[in-house]
Amino acid sequence: MVRAQAERTLRGRVAVIGIGETDYFRHGASPDPEFKLALKAILAACADAGLDPRDIDGFASYSEDRSDASRLAAALGTRRLRAATMQWGGGGGGCCAAVANAASSIVAGLADCVVVFRSLAQGQYGRFGQTTGIDTISGEKAYLMPYGVLAPPQRFAMRVRRYMHEHGVRQDAMRAIALASYHHAQANPRAVMHGKPLDEAKYDASRWIAEPFHLYDCCMENDGAAALVLVPAERAGEFRHKPVYVLGAAVGSGYRTAAMPHNSPLYASASFDTVAPDLYRMAGLGPSDVGVVQCYENFTGGVVMALAEHGFFKPGEANDFLTVENLTAPSGRLPLNTSGGNLAECYMHGFELVLEAVRQVRGTSTSQVQRNDVAMVIGGPMVTPVSNLLLGSEASL
Amino acid sequence: MSSKAIPTYLPAGLPIPIAEPDGLSAPYWAGLRENRLLVQRCSHCNTWQFGPEWICHRCHAFDPQWTEVEPRGRIFSWERVWHPSHVALAQHGPYLAILVEIPQADGVRMVGNLLGDPLQNVAIGTHVEGVFEHHAEFDPAYSLLQWRVHGP
Numbered sequence: 114m115v116r117a118q119a120e121r122t123l124r125g126r127v128a129v130i131g132i133g134e135t136d137y138f139r140h141g142a143s144p145d146p147e148f149k150l151a152l153k154a155i156l157a158a159c160a161d162a163g164l165d166p167r168d169i170d171g172f173a174s175y176s177e178d179r180s181d182a183s184r185l186a187a188a189l190g191t192r193r194l195r196a197a198t199m200q201w202g203g204g205g206g207g208c209c210a211a212v213a214n215a216a217s218s219i220v221a222g223l224a225d226c227v228v229v230f231r232s233l234a235q236g237q238y239g240r241f242g243q244t245t246g247i248d249t250i251s252g253e254k255a256y257l258m259p260y261g262v263l264a265p266p267q268r269f270a271m272r273v274r275r276y277m278h279e280h281g282v283r284q285d286a287m288r289a290i291a292l293a294s295y296h297h298a299q300a301n302p303r304a305v306m307h308g309k310p311l312d313e314a315k316y317d318a319s320r321w322i323a324e325p326f327h328l329y330d331c332c333m334e335n336d337g338a339a340a341l342v343l344v345p346a347e348r349a350g351e352f353r354h355k356p357v358y359v360l361g362a363a364v365g366s367g368y369r370t371a372a373m374p375h376n377s378p379l380y381a382s383a384s385f386d387t388v389a390p391d392l393y394r395m396a397g398l399g400p401s402d403v404g405v406v407q408c409y410e411n412f413t414g415g416v417v418m419a420l421a422e423h424g425f426f427k428p429g430e431a432n433d434f435l436t437v438e439n440l441t442a443p444s445g446r447l448p449l450n451t452s453g454g455n456l457a458e459c460y461m462h463g464f465e466l467v468l469e470a471v472r473q474v475r476g477t478s479t480s481q482v483q484r485n486d487v488a489m490v491i492g493g494p495m496v497t498p499v500s501n502l503l504l505g506s507e508a509s510l
Numbered sequence: 511m512s513s514k515a516i517p518t519y520l521p522a523g524l525p526i527p528i529a530e531p532d533g534l535s536a537p538y539w540a541g542l543r544e545n546r547l548l549v550q551r552c553s554h555c556n557t558w559q560f561g562p563e564w565i566c567h568r569c570h571a572f573d574p575q576w577t578e579v580e581p582r583g584r585i586f587s588w589e590r591v592w593h594p595s596h597v598a599l600a601q602h603g604p605y606l607a608i609l610v611e612i613p614q615a616d617g618v619r620m621v622g623n624l625l626g627d628p629l630q631n632v633a634i635g636t637h638v639e640g641v642f643e644h645h646a647e648f649d650p651a652y653s654l655l656q657w658r659v660h661g662p
Contacts, residue, residue, distance in 0.1 A: 247525045249650075255527035255535070256561060259654055260623050261520050262607050264595035271609050271621075275587035278634050321604075324590040373561045375609050376619050380586075 133157025137459035141236030143336035154338035171196030171227035175207025206493025208463030213362035273414030298453030361396030383418035383494035404484030415494030523598030581640025
């Protein structure tokens with residue numbers, strides 16, 4: 114029997130029943146090694162759900178996470194390992210894709226209880242922002258690194274500069290994103306930047322990293338781990354919390370986005386030109402249905418592009434839309450990064466954003482929004498592949 | 511070559527570009543050492559592409575030919591880098607990296623440095639011309655393609 118395209122969907126088929134995380138640390142400050150952090154986050158997610166960790170039968174992660182599924186399964190006494198998926202490439206662009214892969218494993222009948230996680234201890238391994246000890250280089254990096262285009266801010270600043278040029282976006286729009294993230298972090302005791310507020314003057318006076326990025330336009334680097342647990346929707350009622358449903362997810366990028374170096378045809382873009390329509394199509398929703406957004410901020414400029422590509426405003430309207438008032442809970446037009454996100458809560462490679470979207474739908478965020486039936490997560494603007502996710506309450510199904 | 515170091519835009523110590531083990535980009539790097547800019551152009555459908563690929567992305571003919579182009583272009587985007595991300599740049603001030611589009615090669619783009627004052631005003635659309643920067647004293651020797659403002 115040939116199934117109709119419309120039946121091939123994640124919508125309403127899978128529920129998040131548990132979330133967990135470790136304490137978040139500045140990079141290099143974790144007392145625990147990375148693998149132990151992963152175990153702690155997974156156990157916390159299971160405790161949150163009221164689930165025996167031995168009932169997990171699948172693991173999903175992204176960005177070449179080093180905590181291997183088989184090693185986790187052995188350590189946890191997993192009775193039966195049935196799914197081990199890793200999203201290829203994309204760095205933080207995989208944070209929603211990992212959830213999609215886990216959900217797909219469940220919908221396809223390959224597994225029944227999958228934990229999605231990301232673990233980072235940059236004191237134990239190399240940092241993202243530093244490049245040393247390499248003598249020769251080939252491939253894409255050979256066209257960039259000898260010219261001093263080395264670390265992520267330098268690789269993305271030119272893309273944002275071009276976008277600002279094409280659409281008349283001003284620095285103020287990027288500043289508003291940073292201020293909203295720091296504002297929300299002040300209400301969040303878990304946030305690494307809790308107790309360290311940011312204002313316009315402090316942003317403006319901060320040093321340039323790579324123009325047009327000030328210090329506060331760039332994400333932090335942190336140690337920690339975060340995890341969530343997915344089960345089939347029909348089992349959602351067995352657990353402790355109100356379930357949060359996957360409404361849709363999408364992964365990928367458009368035409369020749371990976372053409373190197375800096376030769377993507379749609380260069381001034383966050384790479385969501387094809388991926389955002391896929392997400393809305395699966396969920397049967399549009400931008401006006403979304404009450405709160407958690408958007409990966411490698412750099413604030415990528416958030417500007419990503420929000421525009423998801424239809425929240427036209428690129429030429431960015432300066433008017435992106436104001437602190439519009440972006441803050443509880444009642445802004447589009448509350449953004451309500452835990453503080455990569456800029457101010459913790460850089461858990463975007464997975465902290467997925468957990469915050471779950472909290473918003475549950476109604477347990479430290480910056481709860483008024484309209485929380487549908488929450489969006491956007492992973493990895495400007496990289497490839499990127500991914501995104503819509504989560505919703507039972508009422509949204 | 512003289513053993514005397516020739517002034518370069520960025521200090522020594524950054525990674526040296528080499529071709530991949532499979533040799534895909536070898537003609538490009540060899541061309542720069544001879545003051546020639548080589549870009550792939552498919553001999554079947556005339557599509558330009560950069561960086562190099564084993565296949566023409568348009569017609570799927572393998573092994574696109576290498577064609578010499580004049581190193582002239584326009585600034586497509588730019589950045590002024592202040593934070594050093596490599597030990598070789600730790601005591602170095604800001605520097606300019608630009609993305610240049612090359613009209614003769616259907617607008618393919620390449621990254622280089624803009625020579626001159628690192629604090630100069632930079633404008634998208636400015637015409638630039640290539641300058642071959644040779645690093646003959648290194649092992650392996652290599653050359654980079656830099657850019658300077660050209661005309662009005």
